[in-house]
Amino acid sequence: MARCCMFMRACILLALVASFHLIPAVSCLCIPDVPGALLHDKDVLRHPLVTGAFDELKKNLTGLFTKDSYDGLAFAVVHASGQDAAYTFNRGPLKLNESNPEDGRGPQIDGDSIFRIVSASKNLAAFSALVVERQSRLQVTIPVLTLDTPVRNALPQFDLPLTDWENGGSEITLSMLGTHSSGIPREGYATNFDFVTGLSKANAQTIGNEWTSADPSEVLESIKGKPLLFAPGQRVAYSNAGTCILGYAVAAYRNRLSSSNLVWNDVVTEDIFKPLNMTHSFFGPIPDELRRLVCVPAGETWTDLQVGPGYDPAGGGWSSANDLVKYLYNVWLKPEPDLITPTQRRNSLQPRLILPDGKQQVGFGWEINVYKPNENSSTLAPYMLTYCAPALPSEQQSSDNVPSYNVYGKSGDGGGYHSRIDVQPNLGYGVVILTAEGSRPKKDYTRLRPEKVLNGAHEILIQAFRKAYSEKLKEKYAGDWVVAPNTPGSANAKVEVQNDILFLREMVVNNASALERVDQLSWTDESQERFFSSPDGVSLNPSEAVLDSKGEARGQVMRMSIASERCDWFDFDGYTDPNGWPPDKLFFVDGDNGVELHYPPLDGVLVRKK
Template identity: 45%
Template sequence: MIFTGALLLATQALRFVGAACVPDVPEKILADPAVLQHPAVIAAFRDVERNLSALYVNTTRDGLSFAIVHASAHGTVFSFNNGTLKNNETAGSGNAVTSDSIFRIISVSKNFATFSALVQENQTASIASGTDYAVLTMNSPVRRLLPEFTLPDQDWRDGGRDITLTMLASHTSGLSRESYSTDFNVIIGNGKASAEAIGADWAAVTPESALQNAKQTRLMFAPAQQAAYSNAGFSILGSAVVSYYNSLHSTALTWPALATQSIFAPFNMTSSFFGSIPNAHVPSIAIPGGPHWADLRMGLGYEPAAGMWSSANDLAKYLHLGWLSSSPSLITLSQRRRMLKPLFSLPDGRQLVGAGWEIDLYKVFTSRNTTAALAKTYASYGKAGDGGGYHAWIDVIPNLGYGMVVLSQHSGLTDYVRIVPTSIRDSVHDIMMPAFAEAVVARVESRFAGLYTFGTDTGLTVDQVNTTASGNTTTYARLEVQEQMLYLRELVVNGTNALESLDRLDWTDEYQGRLFSTPEGAALVPSEGASENAQFGEGTQVWRMMIPGLDVCDWFDFDGYLGTNAWSLSKVVLVEREGRVDLLYPPFDIKLSRVNL
């Protein structure tokens, strides 16, 4: 049969070795407030506090504003601040860094440029549909949004005309790093890449000069061929977004004005701005020691690439509302899922690039017994900013539901070490990732694991379950968590092993392999499809059975093999409602209820 052959072919391709694929937890678990009360997370916060405090014993005197953000809470769930706010003034209690201190965040601005495009993609779709304007999407060619954009002729014909917003946001357009030419000459030693020299060049860039430079400057590589950092690309990204908005709304906004109106205002980011420092914010401005850009007025052309000022508290709002909350603001959940995915892998296989993101990978053991534990890989979607005495980092860990903000500035003191936000990032993730991983899986165990019995029919098909007044002892299911994975260990209906029944569909006289009816059972992977979760109402979480014990994640799709009621044979349903948890396996028309032990 075609059915048997397909399964057998997949089976022969699978290698049974020490398991290395650890599924993510359901999205709803990430925003569970109880995660923050887990002992591992509480202990990890204490460890982070000790580690950051230790830096200020003998190591550094730099200013630091740090925050951790979680999907369940608006704003920060942990903060740490230390150092002098204004290094051109006498240190004192009124001159200390706080969570409301305002730093230049330099290239973290690029993440906001990308987000501004997403906001317009979401908000203008319904407006543009009734006009002559094409709907803006992240895959829109730049030339359709910004007619002034062009390139040298050969580059234009070799894919340049098809450069999209996503390619600009992921540094894969081929545009040069900068939107200006320098007079540096390393042979004769003419010019230096100092804070003063670079700051002056950045201050001189206008949207018009950035477009003119693109017109005259050859691409570094063919579009989408490679990834290479480009401030010029983000200048043009900002120009394209605001050009589209102005055409659609008959306005004449600059990109900073659009970002302020469409992001800062709705997110209540009252300490964030572009351009000259407002008088009301002067007392909160961080000023580094040594050469700095506190007084630099960024050119309008480079505001989308590096012009933003912000505080840890404001950036925490942004990360929560835009990138961590279970119901994101200003963009859709679908947009967020698409953006939190790699778009390009560098040849070293370790560095990944997304739209507005620099992606780093971390391996975390699935238990404290590291000699026997599996390892799961988590991705940090972040953005760094460095320049003029300021350093910044923001990131989110999408499948753990948390993120961080790191803002720092040089003290200018030669006897102390400078803070590097990416080093802070790595040290904190080494502490927090295992803790959050343990906590979210503990919530999975608390909410779903256990013995399920009291079998009844769901009513989807004819009666399948015999019941008695004292409950059905031959119909039950057992769910357990091991190595941070939820397993369906057993599913028995009227004395019949349902997992073996699933395996038997593929058995022949020569082959009787077991994929699901093993001692381990079936590993369960959250299935987040909206339609199938909606079928059983509020509180539903559908799970897909995954073959346990694989060295790589199983992405072969068994979902197409359906029962008589058109429900996938490889999916079970857990429903949390009115203080109880039910397990449904529609192919067998069975509903079980968890026993409260």
């Protein structure tokens, strides 16, 4: 029976791959994963391509202020190799409402300057759910909280109109709230608006007062009487109220877990800000000891607007660039995340929904932008210069052969403040940008919109980091490999880097081709296709799995994937050697003779030829 299943699986593999097996490896558009040892290596920050990218960022950002902007800016890049910012750029007076931006007097913006982060608070609301989810798994007294938990189970006060409740509303989950797919309307309040006369306006005196004064019970009561925008899970629509209900549910469950009576603000302070040492971040009133660090925009501002507990999860947060760098590093970039598990992080940094246009993606607490280096670079950012990382030797490539990268971020805008936090997990970096609006001394004044600035920044950073890692891959793994000293038998292999991807072109151990042996597992009398043992060989993708049958780590495990236009998601783990090692995996390890390549099924141990 098992043999039959493996035969059927091989036939499926043949059918799916046959349609594109003739496409060469250079067309592989799967985003290459960087081995952890390289991803978290500080040395990449000293690579000329990366230092050159930081110089380019400085030139671009400085150029914004020599032309037509008087906004305040705090900008930082953080890398997976360390908590401190890898690059920073700060510009402008801290009190934009008091200072002439050209005289340079008074306190200036720096990494500890505090800005409203507005809707970027929603990312913290989603993260608080992950933190409490992990806490729930460490106890046995009440049912575990997960992102698939119905809201009603964590927050009994949650209710909807009967028709919506019976049409899936009772099954709205925390995940739906965090991905804006619950169908809950944008706000949990209503104002009187005469559409005919237009006498009521959406300004701080109408909507602003309603928004800031609401408390959780009022938001829940309002939602109880409002029809959903669409059936739960049908579409995506931005919802402040939905995020707030997520925060209330997290706090309610946390209170059950700890027999406490905390509002969501307290949960975030106790469970996130304090453990991560985010000393310049808060919700609620501005603490007296931090007021001198608060950046104040010019003109109409929300500096003194106090958001109440009703809408804090949706937009009440304050933070600094340095604090947000700590958050991005310690949670989303470091080798082992703080406060959540590695599995939670991996699952979070994935698209959960794609909008009907096929382009926009949504994650749990994330707005996902897709970047492709060199593609339409002139339109990426109207006021950022373009930058092209130099091609590596013998690796000139068109944009058709460059994979796209998902950037996970969350923005916020309101009351003179603009913010965004971004993470690019495949390349191991994050970006923080906080701006405050300055005065308008001339007509062609340009606001510093974080999204526009970051389009240009990612164009620079993605190219630089991916090329730097490509060179690091070559230094560590590429070359001709031969049998290791004191290892019986013979062996040879060729490993190359092409289009930033590591390829194993061939590997022969004791006169047996390892790649042909994998192909033979799917050969029949009628078909003997070569997918693994083709001239292109296979791409090698890092695996975080620990595959030693004794339960011990065995260096950097690599999974072989067929070189094709599509991402290969098949494997041959149904076959193993006597020690339980599958034929489509190998591993690299630092040994006495330098880096060694181990292929257990054929007892192959190889080192690079000097």
